[in-house]
Amino acid sequence: MRYVTAKEMREIDRKAIEDYGIPGIVLMENAVLKVLKHIPRDRDKYTVIAGAGNNGGDGLGVARYLYIEGKSVSVVLLGSSSKLKGDAKTNFEILVRLSKNKNPENEEIEIIELFGENSDSEEKLEHARGVVMESEVIVDAIFGTGLSSEVKGLYRDMVESLNQSKGYKVSVDIPSGLNGDSGEPMGVAVKADKTVTLQYPKVGFENPSSKEYTGELVVESISIPPWI
Numbered sequence: 001m002r003y004v005t006a007k008e009m010r011e012i013d014r015k016a017i018e019d020y021g022i023p024g025i026v027l028m029e030n031a032v033l034k035v036l037k038h039i040p041r042d043r044d045k046y047t048v049i050a051g052a053g054n055n056g057g058d059g060l061g062v063a064r065y066l067y068i069e070g071k072s073v074s075v076v077l078l079g080s081s082s083k084l085k086g087d088a089k090t091n092f093e094i095l096v097r098l099s100k101n102k103n104p105e106n107e108e109i110e111i112i113e114l115f116g117e118n119s120d121s122e123e124k125l126e127h128a129r130g131v132v133m134e135s136e137v138i139v140d141a142i143f144g145t146g147l148s149s150e151v152k153g154l155y156r157d158m159v160e161s162l163n164q165s166k167g168y169k170v171s172v173d174i175p176s177g178l179n180g181d182s183g184e185p186m187g188v189a190v191k192a193d194k195t196v197t198l199q200y201p202k203v204g205f206e207n208p209s210s211k212e213y214t215g216e217l218v219v220e221s222i223s224i225p226p227w228i
């Protein structure tokens with residue numbers, strides 16, 4: 001089994017996109033569909049917690065499918081949507097349009113945008129914590145291979161709420177807060193029931209203590225040729 005560092009994974013993604021011409025949004029959609037395979041559908045209340053990078057973009061795509069399937073979906077976006085870029089922005093914009101033109105048989109889609117840096121009202125934060133705590137399934141898409149520093153403030157708050165929730169937790173690529181290279185938390189990390197890691201397992205998962213965070217680990221290809 002090939003294990004990769006975050007840097008190696010970034011380079012593999014780059015080659016797939018630039019050298020082979022596989023559009024980033026195609027890779028993201030593949031990631032979304034592969035993650036969806038592992039999300040139980042026998043519950044009603046789903047929450048996706050998304051960060052502002054591509055890991056968040058994967059989560060936003062998952063939220064779209066769950067809503068289209070008729071689930072009640074809440075999306076908690078950590079960071080201003082104005083900072084979203086590229087494929088994550090595309091997926092966010094689709095969700096916003098869906099929330100404005102709802103499925104008449106399924107009114108339940110809510111987008112909670114939190115800005116962090118002490119600019120959210122306590123009421124809004126309490127609401128977001130409550131949504132996370134009451135969810136039956138939570139998709140963790142805050143950070144993947146792009147985590148670069150200690151998890152603090154709003155991010156720490158949300159990871160802690162997520163860990164306190166009794167809902168079933170699926171992490172996208174890497175449990176948020178876990179350093180994919182060392183397998184150690186950067187301050188705090190999500191304790192998932194299942195982690196769907198994309199294309200290759202990350203070297204940090206060879207550290208036995210990472211199991212406490214990843215839960216069951218599954219590796220899913222996102223159609224990147226394995227020899228690149």
Ligand SMILES: NC(=O)C1=CN([C@@H]2O[C@H](COP(=O)(O)OP(=O)(O)OC[C@H]3O[C@@H](n4cnc5c(N)ncnc54)[C@H](O)[C@@H]3O)[C@@H](O)[C@H]2O)[C@@H](O)CC1
Pocket residue numbers: 013014024027028031051052053054055056057058142143144145146147148149150151152155172173174198222
């Ligand atoms: N084209 C690609 O590169 C693909 C990426 N994919 C997904 O994208 C992920 C990597 O995406 P990115 O490189 O955008 O990185 P991430 O989405 O993992 O995280 C980056 C974001 O988090 C912020 N950040 C980092 N550390 C932070 C901290 N401690 N506190 C607060 N904010 C922090 C960064 O400023 C940035 O906005 C992968 O794990 C995978 O899930 C997949 O969609 C497949 C295709």
Ligand SMILES: [K+]
Pocket residue numbers: 055140141142143144171172173174175176
């Ligand atoms: K994640």
